[in-house]
Amino acid sequence: MLSDMFLNALFPPVCPICQNRTESAGALCPECFSQLRFVGDNLADRAAAVVYDEVSRRLVLSLKYGDRLDLVPLLARLMHNAGGEVLKNADLLTGVPLHWKRMLSRKYNQSVVLAAEISKQSGIPLNPELLKRIKSTPKQGSRKERFKNVSKAFVLNPESNIRGKTVVLIDDVVTTGATAEACASVLLKGGAKEVRLLTFARAQKEN
Numbered sequence: 645m646l647s648d649m650f651l652n653a654l655f656p657p658v659c660p661i662c663q664n665r666t667e668s669a670g671a672l673c674p675e676c677f678s679q680l681r682f683v684g685d686n687l688a689d690r691a692a693a694v695v696y697d698e699v700s701r702r703l704v705l706s707l708k709y710g711d712r713l714d715l716v717p718l719l720a721r722l723m724h725n726a727g728g729e730v731l732k733n734a735d736l737l738t739g740v741p742l743h744w745k746r747m748l749s750r751k752y753n754q755s756v757v758l759a760a761e762i763s764k765q766s767g768i769p770l771n772p773e774l775l776k777r778i779k780s781t782p783k784q785g786s787r788k789e790r791f792k793n794v795s796k797a798f799v800l801n802p803e804s805n806i807r808g809k810t811v812v813l814i815d816d817v818v819t820t821g822a823t824a825e826a827c828a829s830v831l832l833k834g835g836a837k838e839v840r841l842l843t844f845a846r847a848q849k850e851n
Contacts, residue, residue, distance in 0.1 A: 681697060682694055720761035736771055737811075738770065738814065775801065778797065791820070791825070807834075811836045814843070824841050
């Protein structure tokens with residue numbers, strides 16, 4: 645469209661990783677894209693598109709704190725491609741919720757916007773308000789501390805009916821898995837038949 649051409653002329657699109665110009669908004673330059681390490685050992689109930697490293701971290705931070713919503717279609721497409729088995733026969737998508745205090749400092753929940761785009765690409769319904777985060781938790785800590793911190797941090801929306809349904813939980817990054825496990829526990833107790841996990845990036849497993 646003419647308006648897009650005009651905007652690109654005024655604000656040339658740049659790669660979120662190296663800041664070099666790209667042909668279109670929401671794209672990575674070929675060199676940075678080639679540095680993404682795609683996950684090759686995904687399972688039927690959990691999958692990630694790429695390994696969480698310095699390259700993918702900068703991509704996530706651009707979406708999370710840099711207002712780079714133009715990256716959402718690309719990230720969601722990579723997640724969709726990686727999560728074929730996870731999304732197969734799923735009934736519902738939902739994103740990991742943010743606490744309201746954290747939402748005050750952001751314009752959006754990156755997990756929900758990714759879930760919305762994956763819903764659009766896959767045709768699987770989205771319920772962005774399936775879970776509510778009632779406890780604000782520290783971002784950092786040991787594995788044991790993280791599991792303790794997110795304990796009882798989430799509750800199920802009482803108006804949600806997930807009995808017998810397969811729910812796919814969407815998040816940007818999984819590190820220890822504590823947040824995903826806490827969310828899955830609430831969903832299963834609420835009647836979900838199965839809870840699966842799909843993320844953009846996944847921390848490498850420790851040897």
